[in-house]
Amino acid sequence: MAERDPAGRIRLGPNDLLGDRDLLPVAAGGHRLLLVRAGARIVAAERACPHEGADLALGRCVAGRLLCPRHQASFDLRDGAVSPGWSFRALRLFAIEAAPDGLWLGTGSDLHGPDAARPGPPPPGGHESSAGRKAGR
Ligand code: FES
Secondary structure (H helix, E strand, O other), X not given: OOEEOOOOOEEEEOOOOOOOOOEEEEEEOOEEEEEEEEOXXXXXXXXXOOOOOOEHHHOEEEOOEEEOOOOXXXXXXXXXXXXXXXXXXXXXXXXXXXXXXXXXXXXXXXXXXHHHOOOOOOOHHHOOOOOOOOOOO
């Protein structure tokens, strides 16, 4: 179970939590997140795709982008931006702090905007709105 420190950070586990994996689903603060190895960085992302809620833990990470397994949109792991041709919102990302005592999900850890400062609640029934379909579909 994740522990929270007095500053509000949430400890996710040891620094080698991902092992040799690129993607690892985690629960933190009652939310479903995904740890993603992006080169030398580790980033936390919301686990449900902002398009139609696909489980991004079933996707893959290629060249700094997280690919959704359902419709193959991809997300830039620097800012969450969706690949060209899609009109739905960016993937919410959360900064991870690698400290001597392990990996922490920081407070105020959004990387791209104030509405992403905290992990969102899990999507109802595992799916989110279908708003924002790919242009031309
Ligand atoms: S559900 Fe992820 S791109 Fe459609």
